[in-house]
Amino acid sequence: MKKQLLTLLLLVCSLGMDAGNTLIPDMKFRRLDTRDGLSNSQINYIFQDSKGFVWIATSYGLNRYDGYRFRTYYSDATDSTTLRNNYVDYIWEDKDGRLWLRQGMNFCVFDPKTEQTVRNPSTILSKIGIKGGIDRIYIDAQKNLYVKTYDEGLYYYNPKTKKKTLTKYGYGEGEFPKEFWTSSFTEYEDLLILVSSDGELMAVNGEKGRVAWRDNYIHTHGGAEQASYLVKVDNFHNYWVLSQDHAFIYSQKERRWFDSLEQFLAAYGISGLPENLQVWDMIMDQRNWVWLATDHEGLIVVDLNNKEIKQFLNNKFDETSLSENTVKRLMLDKSGNMWIGAYRNGLNQYIERPSGIRTIELGDINTTVEGKDGTYWLGTDNRGIIKYNPETETSELIDKSSGFASNVMVASYCSHDGALWFGTYNGGLIEIDPNGRIKNYLVTGADDGLLNNNVWSVTEDKWGDIWIGTLGNGVQRLNRKTGKFRVWSSYNTNLNENFMTTVGWIKKGWLIAGHSTYYSLINPVSGKVANVQIPVVAGQAQAAPTSVCVMEDSRGLIWQGSMSGCCVYNPVSGWQKLLDMNSGLFGSSVVGIVEDHRHTMWIVTEHGVSNVTPQKEEDGTWSFLVHSFGTKDGLQQGPYNQRSVSVTHDGKVLIGGFNGLDIIDPKLVSSSANKERPIFSGLKLFGQQVEVGKEYDGHVILEEALDVCKELVLRHDENQFTIQLATDKGEAHNTSRFIYQLEGFSDKWIKTEEVDPNITYMSLHHGSYKLHVRMLNDDGTMGDYEATLEITITPPLIRNRWLMIAFLTLLAGGIYFWRRRFLKKHAERVELENYRNELHKKHWMSAMKKKQHLKKGETDDEPEPQEAEDTEDQTEAGNTADDDGVEYAEVEEVEAIDDQIESQATDEEEMALMAGGEKEKTDLLPLFREVCDAFKAPNGKSLRISYFPLDEHLEVMGDRAQLAYMLKILLTNSSRFAPANSTVKVFAERQSGNAVIRVIDKGVGIPDDVLPHLFEKIENDTEKTNLHLVAEIVRSHDGTVKGEGNIGGGTVFTITLPLIPEEI
Secondary structure (H helix, E strand, C coil), X not given: CHHHHHHHHXXXXXXXHHCCCCCCCCCCCEEECHHHCCCCCCEEEEEECCCXXXXXXXXXXXXXXXXXXXXXXXXXXXXXXXXXXXXXXXXEXXXXXXXXXXXXXXXXXXXXXXXXXXXXXXXXXXXXXXXXXXEEEEECCCCCEEEEECCCEEEEEECCCCEEEEEEECCCCXXXXXXXXXXXXXXXXXXXXXXXXXCXXXXXXXXXXXXXXXXXXXXXXXXXXXXXXXXXXXXXXXXEEECXXXXXXXXXXXXXXXXXXXXXXXXXXXXXXXXXXXXXXXXXXXXXXXXXXXXXXXXXXXXXXXXXXXXXXXXCCCCCCCCCCCEEEEEECCCCCEXXXXXXXXXXXXXCCCCCEEEECCCCEEEEEECCCCCEEEEECCCCEEEEECCCCEEEEECHHHCCXXXXXXXXXXXXXXXXXXXXXXXXXXXXXXXXXXXXXXXCCCCCCECXXXXXXXXXXXXXXXXXXXXXXXXXXXXXXXXXXXXXXXXXXXXXXXXXXXXXXCCCCCEEEEECCEEEEECCCCCCEEEEXXXXXXXXXXXCCCCCEEXXXXXXXXXXXXCCEEEEECCCCCCEEEECHXXXXXXXXXXXXXXXXXXXXXXXXXXXXXXXXXXXXXXXXXXXXXXXXXXXHCCCCCCEEEEEEEECCCCCEEEEECCEEEEECHHHHCCCCCCCCEEEEEEEECCEECCCCCEECCEECCCCCHHHHCEEEECHHHCCEEEEEEECCCCXXXXXXXXXXXXXXXXXXXXXXXXXXXXXXXXXXXXXXXXXXXXXXXXXXXXXXXXXXXXXXXXXXXXXXXXXXXXXXXXXXXXXXXHHHHHHHHHHXXXXXXXXXXXXXXXXXXXXXXXXXXHHHHCCCCCCCHHHHHHHHHHHHHHHHHHHHHHHHHHXXXXXXXXXXXXCCCHHHHHHHHHCCCCEEEEXXXXXXXXXXHCCCHXXXXXXXXXXXXXXXXXXXXXXXXXXXXXXXXXXXXXXXXXXXXXEEXXXXXXXXXXXXXXXXXXXXXXXXXXXXXXXXXCCCCCCCCHHHHHHHHHHCCCEEEEEECXXXXXXXXXXXXXXXXXX
């Protein structure tokens, strides 16, 4: 017994020490390295600019981090607007937001607005009157610029007043000694503090242009020569001068130097530093803690007020530990968070959180409940029960030695009278009354007793009776007055399962019991059982049927946790939604659910905790704002145990896990007012990062950074783009979310996903829009600060209003003038055509008359004397000239106008065709169709050929080529004299065993006295009528041909050819 008491006493003492009030917490760090997009893991310098972006100088590249993503800037030998080289070791920001970079022995100026670099800062300095080679540069907190040149001295420039002052090189009072080789700078009030490579300290009043004081203590007390020194000033105005093997501190309070860090801390009564400690950097934070970046000794934090030292080292099994034990750089950001740059392993950040999350290492905790007195009763996995007092932070252990059967606790509950109830694994039900008396209910075999020693859940009804869920015997109710149990199981009711995981209550007063087929409801009065299955909704992820935990919230929604996530189910409407890792949870395996006093939900998964705020939509459905926490936020590594979550009377959330107890204060971790400001961090077009000043497809999209220009103009074919969002907080792995609205597109505010702080639009229609972005508060409301971006999608050329108006105006004008010109030309052509046709007619008639006259002369019975004949010929010629002189002149005019009418068949064609070939059976109808379709009127005249086959077929024995040529000649003659835009018609039909073909035009017609000689050959036939060939072809096919006038004007050619007799 004494041994047991001693063991209990030692445990209580150790627990009290572990949970003691340590002012320096067990820090959890967030890491960033090349896997997150950092260009190089060797960190030379860390700087936060005026917008909140964190800039990291590495051995290969300059990096900008916005809390969500990295942007990296490199040197390009072919582009003079990029960095001088890829090594960057210092960063300063001037009044205009430009970054002055030291790159080895050189300097350059990078402008984040344009993302371009001035490789020679002298071009900028010369404009403000600073000349000479640059030795050192420094920009203080007020944005005053200091430039140490090789020849002149130390320049001071105030960008607000435009005042420039020179502290000249020299050895007189207030002058700057030229051999002072500056190692580093810092500032104190209105003084610039410099340390030389020999350890000499000097203060310069830049505005007055004189040296205020010099101190040679370090140089004369062991400081190394030609060494690299770093000088810093802490919150108490003490000077810290650090070198590779030494640390000197000047105390303003004591007005003296300390030759070592150990000596300085000893003055505060602090000891315990590692031996031979080498310090690379130091910062004093807002709590006056001293942070030391060391070589191989990790990060050391010293609380001077409470005389405490804490060392943080890398633990390869803990990703929230420091990434490396050699730390080179420190930076305290605007939010009070510390950035730690490792020598070879990237960045670490410690985020100072309100004391809203706390882990107490108490072993493996399976279940949690608060007693009436405010103590926490914690059921462990193997050590019984721990009673923890949060006020005194002391603990008491209660185990099997106190009188119960098992040390494995799996469920707990505090009844209204203050009694504590614990369900166990194989140890029955335990009751601890307010006086500390313990009673253990075990299986006895009685029908009205406990039926199973595995009690998985415990609750109390409004009458004070205790209800339990067992692992194999359903649900039992303990009547506390009689001490007897009643059972509901599949053996005596319609309950569909006997293995219960959870029991609780819904607002209607029914018991809700979770099991492997969703859950069941039990009426405690009537004993009625209703089994409930969450229905499957098409197109939605289905909840797993095995309920690890299930409960009803204050809104009447059922929350069912399973291995696949948390299903939120409205039993009235049937609506449901599955929350899982895709919704922002830390994994999908849910182990516990609870509602806090603010009516927000806490979903516990195996390795994280999520605070979920339900919001009811206008259509009656629900949306959920998920804010998740993990080890980086101070929680234990886990895993968390099933159903180990509970809520205390003051609203704290208790969660048990493998590594102890987590205590979350929702009021502190869920500040509803988000003070971050949204920033437009970047732009992607079709998935490609858009760089400032770069041409894309022939034009520059961003002349300045998106957050500077506040305007985005894209072409209609560039309407698939992503706006990258960030905040001014500068937090690693930031989980802050945004809410946005695109004015001109929708009046709805949309929330970004927790893991994707981007806004993407696909195929946005051309037009003007305005993007409004705000931070999303933890309670689902919008933050106060708003960022806006004007977005213009230009239309295609045909859809641009003004271009369209100009285009249509030009088109209408062009059509108008073209039509005027066309109509004029057309009228001229019609007039000319009519005139030409008339002349053709006269010419033809003259030729026919002449031929007729000559024939009459040949048939005269009395031959004339030669002279008389000649005389008559001359007279006739003379008469012809006299009578037809006008006609011949007109013929010449026609030839001048036509420039010779084009012949439709050459002489060679004529000879070949007329030679004839072998006659064969030929259907005229398709043959003439081909001729009509292929025919083109001479001289490009606009003419229509209409073909009318009036029978199914007309078959003759004939030469296909000659027959086709025959029709072509007739069409040519008809079209030659037909008016423009008229129609020549071709009819083919059967009449009395013959094929009859008619070609009809609306031309000038043929005089009656010419018709009998129409198909005779004309000598010197310049018109190439070739009608005599038509007669020859027709005669060779035993047919006839004639020409006659058409009623209403024009000519009708009629050909008759014998058909092949049809066989009977």
